[in-house]
Amino acid sequence: MIYERPNTVSEAVEILSKSHEKKSILAGGTDLLVQMRSGYYRPSHIVDIKNIPEATQIRDDGDTFLVGAGVPGAQLSEHVELIKAWPGVIEAMDLIGSTQIQGRATLGGNLCNASPAADSVPAMIAADATCIIAGPNGYREEKIENVVTAPGVSSIANNEFVVSIRLAKFKTGRADAYLRFIPRTEMDIAVVGAAVCVLIDKKGICLNAKVSLGAVAPTQVVIETAPQILIGTRLDEETLDKLAKAARASCNPIDDKRGTIEYRTSVAGVLTKRAAKIAFDRAGGA
């Protein structure tokens, strides 16, 4: 097993472009090391991206933030402007694992590990985030919802990697929220996750909205009817009930050790409704 630590994006792409059989990007390692240790996966090459400046910084790019794919959660939770702009994304990231896990785990790793239960992914989807991907043909930018294609499978090619995540800057009237259900209070993987982002006008009328769910289908789900249900309303009880119903209808979960189909579907509605209320309050709609 060979370990490499490139210093630039192009060096990394060069290593990735060589025909090694099993290459793994190492960001925080909180998924990769567990998989290696359990014998589930054994890469031949490990490419650590934590020495690449673009992947380890949070940069102000004019209208947007560029969050390096190797930035640990603990550092995101210290970034005042990001928290103000995207409380939901940051709280989703912050929910991942323990304080110790936060010292290492990254948004990029959470995304590229491609688990249907990944906490930050629905939140990034609701936030309309994108990711910057580097490969042999240079950079490309992809919407987050197009990255995870099946459990454990992503649309990032073998010779590509995610350099950073792009998130818009703060905007008055816009706010997001993320809630998940776990049996304990910490240290569990989401049984259901619900992310909601709303944009409201000064009177509290919803102008736009995006809602995404995790752990209720093979990949994260975008509730297509959510804008239709929410736009033009003040997120009153009746509207939220409609949203909860739409959330349940969009579930296609499995029965597994973490939850039953019935339970996941039912709680998806509850959490969507609760998260929508929080986002609405945060946007100033209370």
Add this chain to the structure above:
Amino acid sequence: MATALKDFKWVGTRAVRPDGVEKVTGRAKFGADFSLPGMLIGKVLRSPHAHAKIKSINIEAARTLNGVKAIITGSDFNELPSEWVPAGEVQINFRDLSRSIMARNKVLFEGHPVAAVAATSEIIAREALALIKVEYEILPHVIDVEAAMSPDAPILHEDLFTAGVEPSPKTASNIAKRVDYSSGNIDDGFKEADVIIEKHFTTQPVHQGYIEPHATVASASEDGQCSIWTSTQGQYVVRAYCSEVLQLDISSIRVTPSEIGGGFGGKTTVYLEPLALALSKKAFRPVKMVMSREEVFRSSGPTSGSSMKIKIGARSDGTITAADVELKYQAGAFPGSPIMPGCMCALAPYNISNAKVVGYDVVVNRPKVVAYRAPGAPISEYAVECVINEIATKLNIDPLDIREKNAAKEGTRALYGPQFGAIGYIETLLAARGSNHYKSKLHENQGRGVASGFWFNIGGESCATININTDGTAELVLGNPDIGGSRASLAMIAAEALGIDYNKVHPIISDTSGLGYNFLTGGSRTTFAGGLAVNEAAEDVVRQIRERASKIWDIPEEAVTWEDGFVRPAGTNAGNFEPLSLADVAGMAAKTGGPISGHAQLNAQGAGPGFGTHICDVEVDEETGRVTILRYTVVQDVGKAIHPSYVEGQMQGGASQGIGWALNEEYIYDEEGKLQNAGFLDYRIPVASDLPMIDTIIVEVPNPRHPYGVKGVGEVPIVPPMAAVAGAIADAIGVHLTDLPMSPPRILKELNKKQ
């Protein structure tokens, strides 16, 4: 007894533990922290199947791998006769033990060892395991206890016939044993009842969940001498079991216990020790073996899961008139669930004239169960306590009142035979009722539950030596691994008895060669039985001190008294001498007859039964089924708290394990009998943010059969929580749940049914 009421200098204080600094600085050596020069790493190949015939094992490719020094399989072990010998709270069959640590013709659970390898590195050992070819013929398996009892169930052992039924069965069965206890006539009793509640309960196997995985180093030398360093609750038990399984002289094995990172009963048996020793005997090099967390879950522990039927009748004033209890406990792959203590404890807190308890010990394709804190009792008592809570609700009687009305007290004869002595059950109920917690108000979606629990507590074999140094300090040599502060408690007892400063007593835990046989750290016996031995050893020291003083003063021994750490002449007739301290006499030891050393060896009798009562408040999220523990109080009669902090710690720790058992802990198997949650991510033990502070109320009704009144503390606190939590949930949502764990999906389902 008078001494128990006396004021003590050390006993009852919160002294800093002698092994504390080692443990907060990372110096203390736990099982996996031990290494020897030239050491090999051992790894176990485990069955991927729940039930299969082993058709062949081919080790050739592994044997020739560079760095592999030894391989063992079932054929390296002798067949032992099947017989049951008592081992403290439970019984053990060495044939089964031997088969459980290394499969012979058949694997009986996923994780069952089929071979072990010792190699020069862990990486090579793993490679070697991958090269061992095992051919299996998969057999149908059974995981659930009811399914295992059905006539068409797959049979685990063709030679297992149910014991305890007349006439003896002719066909093999998974039911290893039937036991029963009864008194009075339950039919008559139920006729007297105004209300009868009959319910079926299930509980899941739960793992002890110690944070330190099993770890051992074994070293066999060419002359047959064997040394083992291991994390265990009993070095002498490891020695005995290794000697039986490997057919070695007891004296050829020396076992040194490491510091132990939790056991809760789970480290009262052997898994790795005989394998490491067998490998070392082949390689003639030390062999270290450490389980991964996954191995801990797949192949060690747990305690039984169960299926139970409870029927209890009571008059409208709350008097219980009859109880009919049927318990079916999973034993795992070999007979030996804690069904006996389960039956004996089920109704022990109550004085019930008409009672019947029947129990079954049932084998299933899971790892063989091993003791877990009050083995067997939390299961049966949970079910009984739930029914008592439901009767209280139905009769509109306070749950503490109904317990008080039926409570066992001094003189009550327990269903399993003996008459209780000075027990403190009612005192715990009164203390619970008087607590601020019980008087506090609840809000919407909140509920309160109470439950009580009983455990025998045991005595058993203990030895102690106290060597007095010439400066008056003392080495206290103990034979029980210290899992949670026993060095401190026993050193306090020694200091008290010797009249010296606690900080001058230096306790050490001996290996098996330094002290006579000591039974396990278990059964809540360490402070009780160990304390008796320490006290006797101290009396032996005092006797010698008096003898030395009589020599120094040249007066008869009877004329020397011992008081508050000094020898004095008994009255003026005896002579006019200045009192001498222990240090004074010790300083002259060489001139007065040689070193001063006190010993005791005993088989402690008269452990006092323990009772506790818990109060639990919960809040239920009616939309998700989540239960939050808001407040929790543990009340327990401990006889006498030698070190109150560690007594509270036992109460708090036991309660939180019980809360985990109640809410989230369970084994999840797939259809092939493979465990799906062999890790702390999905085997959900409580984390810090799941729990509130756990309040404790220590009740002290001294044990007259112990010089300091000690009863035993460690096990009772895991008995009441499941029913206390269930009672609180019932109070909050109006549904009495009957299946553990009471996880969110299960609660949501009940809530939906109700609507």
Add this chain to the structure above:
Amino acid sequence: MKTHITTTVNGEPEEFLCETEQTLLDILRDELNLTGSKEGCSSGDCGACSIILNGRLVCACLVLAVEAEGQKIETIEGMADGEELHPLQKNFLKDAALQCGICTPGFLIAAKALLEKNLNPTEKEVRYWLAGNLCRCTGYDKIIRSVLNTAEEMRRK
């Protein structure tokens, strides 16, 4: 092939050779004989292996040893200042915040990281910060109290 790594451990320069698949925990325990960091799970769930890596609390079992090149590592062995125990260590002893003690090094390191960031945490903050440190013996009560006591004591100084 083994890689040569140079790091700083508890303020001292340190070198070792390692295989890529070895974790930092493997190296600390097996090569550097710093066995105070414990292995309870090797999967990030128990926190017994907690260390501070470049100022951040992490699980040593989830860090590759090769990643340690040029980094600063703090372990339980460096927590006391010579003879003087850290206030958390002293209070853990006084408050009986350990039973078996296997979880103790992890809790101490994690609690130290907390108090360095926030000397005035609420009970809830302490509980959530320490949620990645499992203890099966104590029910957490005395550990949480001890951390709160230490914070208060350190605030007064």
